Amino acid sequence: MNKQLLLSKRPVGLPDENTWTMTETEIPSISDGQILVKNHYISLDPAMRGWMNDAKSYIPPVQIGEVMRAGSVGEVVESKNDAFQVGDFVTGWGGVQQYSVDDGKSMYKVDPSLAPLPTYIGTLGMPGMTAYFGIIREGQIKEGDTVLVSGGAGAVGSVVGQIAKIKGCRVIGIAGGPDKCKYMTETLGFDGAIDYKNENVHAGIKRECPKGIDVYFDNVGGDILDAALARINRGARIVICGAISQYNNKEAVQGPKNYLSLLVNRASMKGMVVMDYAKDYGMAAHEMGTWMAQGKLKSREDIYEGIENFRETFLRLFSGEKMGKLVLKVIED
């Protein structure tokens, strides 16, 4: 049988017990050209919250009654497509379900001998790609820049900071709690950390970025974005990757009241969506895989188990109770 999680009600604020419904259906049969994939792991990302809103965005919303959209990595268990064999491992948009069918066009093969499967939906998957293209192409980092990243211990931010270090920048991460701050400085090699749960972020930025901020990579929005705006340098680049502090708002999003700092400092604020770089994913994965093999880029996944535990695991994204990339194992190997 195939356990699936369907979107049953659009949430207002944080998803609750009425948001999704678990169903169990027959494992689907496949037609010519298709593959059947057993999804081992699914990816839990803040962006998923946005896909649940009935609003125009960079991707259509998940419809009521549809399987909840999610990135996934799994194993081909049946194939009527010459490009895939049973036993191949693939990543794609499998959704929050144990088995999915694909025409082979939106699933990509991965090699589990090179990296653990969860890494393919983490540092070598969408979050890693977001970090890579966001900080290099949009952030336009150069040696000596001071780079500030919020969500610095998370799936995207941890990679942003490490890439900026590889490129010769001074890197400061913002995260919640001493464990995450220690992780950023001691494990990831960041130059400094700001614990937004236990210190004033304005004061923290002043202390850790005495020469101001050249690039701010924003995953959180809200007050932290304003604190960063207050200390950007002339010509600074702000990359808007996300705004996790605002995704569960019941009221309007909090706009950055310090946005006129962009004028004073001739700075830019630019939004990005990782899908735009799809044609270069292979190149980026190769470069990041090399950095991982060299020990320059560390990947950490926080793995939970059981498709039944999807909601409580998903909520860890917003409570901050996780470290690194959040992953859910949805079926036994």
Added chain:
Amino acid sequence: MNKQLLLSKRPVGLPDENTWTMTETEIPSISDGQILVKNHYISLDPAMRGWMNDAKSYIPPVQIGEVMRAGSVGEVVESKNDAFQVGDFVTGWGGVQQYSVDDGKSMYKVDPSLAPLPTYIGTLGMPGMTAYFGIIREGQIKEGDTVLVSGGAGAVGSVVGQIAKIKGCRVIGIAGGPDKCKYMTETLGFDGAIDYKNENVHAGIKRECPKGIDVYFDNVGGDILDAALARINRGARIVICGAISQYNNKEAVQGPKNYLSLLVNRASMKGMVVMDYAKDYGMAAHEMGTWMAQGKLKSREDIYEGIENFRETFLRLFSGEKMGKLVLKVIED
């Protein structure tokens, strides 16, 4: 005697009768290398409000007791500098006073036979330069773009829109009241107008920009910036030139709550300061002068008289009771 307006008290909100003090001093004598300029006209610009705040910005604040900073155009009445002769006309930062002394390094000669003196502090001065570099360099307009400009009947916005028309864009202006809207469409040749005082700006943008907005040139901030953000196209450029709706706030600036539209649309928001383009002013003035001579670029100044009337004239910037470039004649010819 030289009438001067000194900053006497930093305003909270709109300047009031305690903000400036008029004084009268001897006409200054000059030393070797200096010139004495009789300031005929001074420029009144929204940015002046920002210069009065004791805050880090792109230019130091005017100090208490100092002559209020202002752009000016006037006549050399005494010269101990070989580069200038009595009778030359010059533009620069003369301040709100009838006579000023300069070392000749920050005053530039202008030719009153080519354009009326007030135009040199308007379309051929800072506001025109702001428009030119803002819409061409930062807005990166190209033929066929839909360009929206707020403050579209003002000193900067009217030039922004006309340049965008010259470059083959569809241009929509936002301004307050039917007279300004008529001015934009009938005199300046804009393709459409939105009257923010008499209609819903969201609805107006939807009507006038059916294909969305490619470039938004923002002079006003606040709700209008949010309305524009809600209808930008993919890859749109927002040029932050000013935020006149926020300059007299007693509370925090209103941040753009729709800023995540930048993410959805992979759009950018960039601040600009005209001084950065100083080395290319000559080129721009030449090109704009040519457009004026060809009748493609119209310039309009709203001229008031009497240095004593500075404050009430200045307040017209914020009440909207003026059309085109606001200028004050501060002395008899």
